[in-house]
Amino acid sequence: MAGKPKLHYFDARGRMEAIRWLLAAAGVEFEEKLIESSEDLDKLRYVLSSFLLSKDGSLVFQQVPMVEIDGMKLVQTRAILNYIATKYDLYGKDMKERALIDMYTEGVADLGEMIMLLPLCPPDQKNTKLTLIQERATNRYLPAFENVLKSHRQDYLVGNKLSKADIHLVELLYYVEELDPSLLANFPLLKGLKTRVSNLPAVKKFLQPGSQRKLPGGEKSLERARKIFKF
Amino acid sequence: MTFFPPWPNCIVLNTAGKNTEITRSVLGAYRKPKPAVMAAKPKLWYFHGRGRMESIRWLLAAAGVEFEEEFLETREQYEKLQKDGRLLFGQVPLVEIDGMELTQTRAILSYLAAKYNLHGKDLKETVRYQSARANTWFFSKLCLPIRRLRSDAAFQPGGRGGDKGRCFLALAVKKAKTRYFPVFEKVGCGDPDFLVGNKFSWADIQLLEAILTMEELDASVLSDFPLLKEFKTRFSNIPTIKKFLQPGSQRKPPPDSHYVEVVRNILQF
Numbered sequence: 001m002a003g004k005p006k007l008h009y010f011d012a013r014g015r016m017e018a019i020r021w022l023l024a025a026a027g028v029e030f031e032e033k034l035i036e037s038s039e040d041l042d043k044l045r046y047v048l049s050s051f052l053l054s055k056d057g058s059l060v061f062q063q064v065p066m067v068e069i070d071g072m073k074l075v076q077t078r079a080i081l082n083y084i085a086t087k088y089d090l091y092g093k094d095m096k097e098r099a100l101i102d103m104y105t106e107g108v109a110d111l112g113e114m115i116m117l118l119p120l121c122p123p124d125q126k127n128t129k130l131t132l133i134q135e136r137a138t139n140r141y142l143p144a145f146e147n148v149l150k151s152h153r154q155d156y157l158v159g160n161k162l163s164k165a166d167i168h169l170v171e172l173l174y175y176v177e178e179l180d181p182s183l184l185a186n187f188p189l190l191k192g193l194k195t196r197v198s199n200l201p202a203v204k205k206f207l208q209p210g211s212q213r214k215l216p217g218g219e220k221s222l223e224r225a226r227k228i229f230k231f
Numbered sequence: 232m233t234f235f236p237p238w239p240n241c242i243v244l245n246t247a248g249k250n251t252e253i254t255r256s257v258l259g260a261y262r263k264p265k266p267a268v269m270a271a272k273p274k275l276w277y278f279h280g281r282g283r284m285e286s287i288r289w290l291l292a293a294a295g296v297e298f299e300e301e302f303l304e305t306r307e308q309y310e311k312l313q314k315d316g317r318l319l320f321g322q323v324p325l326v327e328i329d330g331m332e333l334t335q336t337r338a339i340l341s342y343l344a345a346k347y348n349l350h351g352k353d354l355k356e357t358v359r360y361q362s363a364r365a366n367t368w369f370f371s372k373l374c375l376p377i378r379r380l381r382s383d384a385a386f387q388p389g390g391r392g393g394d395k396g397r398c399f400l401a402l403a404v405k406k407a408k409t410r411y412f413p414v415f416e417k418v419g420c421g422d423p424d425f426l427v428g429n430k431f432s433w434a435d436i437q438l439l440e441a442i443l444t445m446e447e448l449d450a451s452v453l454s455d456f457p458l459l460k461e462f463k464t465r466f467s468n469i470p471t472i473k474k475f476l477q478p479g480s481q482r483k484p485p486p487d488s489h490y491v492e493v494v495r496n497i498l499q500f
Contacts, residue, residue: 078337095342095345096329096342098341098342098345099331099333099338099339100331102337102338102341102342103319103333103335103338105338106337106338107319107335140320144319144320147316
């Protein structure tokens, strides 16, 4: 068995946080190589440059997150998450369960993306965006997941067993709560899932201070990202 | 240096290959669905146009799977679907298959690709299979910006023929020529078969779709890419795909103003 998975990203949640959550929940120890400067990013690009063709240095595809695992260098968040989930049996027992897990994961990703991109919004659009997020959470996404749990009254979203869908959803619920705690008020089953998953030993450990979980970015983190990625 | 999974095939483009041999290996590359599964055809719910459903139609067609379609033409139809609780997040595409009501394009594509064995690798080899899936995601992600530009173009004021629309389409072609097609053209590790692993996969279908739609906009778009031209010819001749490319198939035309109007009306934007 090769060494621990190694995560390449910068010191922020961004698109890597879901991967950190999943590995943590699976009880897998991992290392992190943090990108701290644009020089670090250039080094990473050089390493992956066999698939980069533009001489002007612009990215053909998004190269981070990148995870070294089992002798591979994987990019594309979904590809990485799917690989980890399969390896650690967090992806359902058959194709149909996987389809449901994928469907739920995509919904989580859609709302999660809106929340993740909110800090990048120009100040004059922030309020509109925030209202949209609150509306979508309240009327579309949270009810959908609450109804799934209601429909079978089981502890987890799919197949009565913990899967990546539960982990991604619980992560999202933490972000929703950070944004506006009142949003979760009318969703008792979601609150129950959040508590249940948070109490799993591996997840509980990840939620402690000092773990590899990243804190909300704030302005400083955004500035650092702008410097590194030059946008 | 090897970037992707270190098995001999890497990510490849077929650089040589006779049609008959390829056809035979392609037909062998996917199992026919078992009789029980063949009982009901998948049913697709969407607008009468390409949009996000087209890549699903391509995949089914390439796999030789017959499917039915219900077209959304009125707001009432759409609201009924929502009221009946058939749209998990209130969105289409919706595909009814194997007793499930699946939404979310990626989830649907992933299920279909697994079901019809279009992930390009033997399911038994889990690690390799997952790597193949990773490769497939990678390539489909590459095609995504082009697709987005094309669909956004239709919804600009004046549609695809208006100033903004034409701008978006020109940008899509430019990106295809300068960023994405070069990647596919360059990638070749000498494996005599297909794009991912050594079986025809979902990634191949998406690449073909991207090539054909770009050619609709600019007939010369492949002029600098001989390998892609060969790929296109070879893949277009695969019997199931050839059939899908004929007039009268379920393939949809580029969006026109009527399509845009219907979608705006139903989704109310």
